[in-house]
Amino acid sequence: MHFPSTTAMLWPLLSLSSVVLADSTNLPDVPPGVFNVSTSIVISHTNLASAWDALSDFPAYPKWNPFVRSSIAVDAANVSLPTQRPIENTQLILRVQIPALPLPVDENTPDNPLATQFSYENVTHVQPELNRLAWVAYPNPLITAERWQALTDLGRGKVRYESREVFSGPLAPVLEGTIKDSLQESFDAQGEGLKLWLEGGYRS
Ligand SMILES: *[C@@H]1O[C@H](CO)[C@@H](O)[C@H](O)[C@H]1NC(C)=O
Numbered sequence: 462m463h464f465p466s467t468t469a470m471l472w473p474l475l476s477l478s479s480v481v482l483a484d485s486t487n488l489p490d491v492p493p494g495v496f497n498v499s500t501s502i503v504i505s506h507t508n509l510a511s512a513w514d515a516l517s518d519f520p521a522y523p524k525w526n527p528f529v530r531s532s533i534a535v536d537a538a539n540v541s542l543p544t545q546r547p548i549e550n551t552q553l554i555l556r557v558q559i560p561a562l563p564l565p566v567d568e569n570t571p572d573n574p575l576a577t578q579f580s581y582e583n584v585t586h587v588q589p590e591l592n593r594l595a596w597v598a599y600p601n602p603l604i605t606a607e608r609w610q611a612l613t614d615l616g617r618g619k620v621r622y623e624s625r626e627v628f629s630g631p632l633a634p635v636l637e638g639t640i641k642d643s644l645q646e647s648f649d650a651q652g653e654g655l656k657l658w659l660e661g662g663y664r665s
């Protein structure tokens with residue numbers, strides 16, 4: 462009877478591999494830029510489908526997102542698309558708060574005019590099978606900014622949300638010296654807002 466001892470020897474390997482999986486990022490490897498901002502947060506009492514839906518449902522952003530107050534999906538002529546979800550090779554017109562608004566927010570929370578900025582982005586990757594999304598700030602010789610968002614199923618109703626934006630180009634050091642810290646706050650705040658939204662903090 463060798464089976465019991467073989468099984469016992471496998472246990473450490475099985476638990477080790479699940480620990481490694483839980484710690485590994487679902488953000489893709491991208492070349493380092495001049496600087497980046499990133500965030501990571503574990504959300505409980507949810508699942509991948511709900512978290513993916515929240516990130517993809519642009520009309521609902523104002524109800525929970527303290528950073529991206531409005532995201533409008535448009536075609537190359539800036540005509541609003543019938544489906545207000547991320548679609549590869551279409552564009553987004555974003556109205557953001559840098560730094561973010563204090564939580565909680567809802568659709569009636571006014572912008573802070575001093576923190577309001579607009580950006581125009583190309584949706585480059587919509588990967589539901591990998592639980593990843595990416596957009597890139599519209600081609601500009603002075604600055605390239607690529608933002609990824611990713612979800613990981615941690616099991617037992619837990620999902621990790623991650624986001625990272627990498628900046629490069631001649632203007633990147635200037636942005637690093639001016640908005641990096643406020644933008645970092647905005648990235649953290651979007652993760653906290655998503656957690657509050659998905660954990661039902663708005664419904665209690
Ligand atoms: C992001 O910044 C950190 C800290 O400076 C650095 O270690 C990391 O390599 C950067 N990642 C990317 C993809 O630029």
Ligand SMILES: *[C@@H]1O[C@H](CO)[C@@H](O)[C@H](O)[C@H]1NC(C)=O
Pocket residue numbers: 537538539554580581
């Ligand atoms: C679409 O809107 C963006 C952001 O306002 C602007 O930069 C771009 O030139 C517009 N494109 C067209 C075709 O009007």
Ligand SMILES: *[C@@H]1O[C@H](CO)[C@@H](O)[C@H](O)[C@H]1NC(C)=O
Pocket residue numbers: 537550583585597598599600
């Ligand atoms: C953005 O999309 C336009 C139109 O599809 C394309 O011509 C351009 O190369 C894209 N730029 C980036 C940085 O992906």
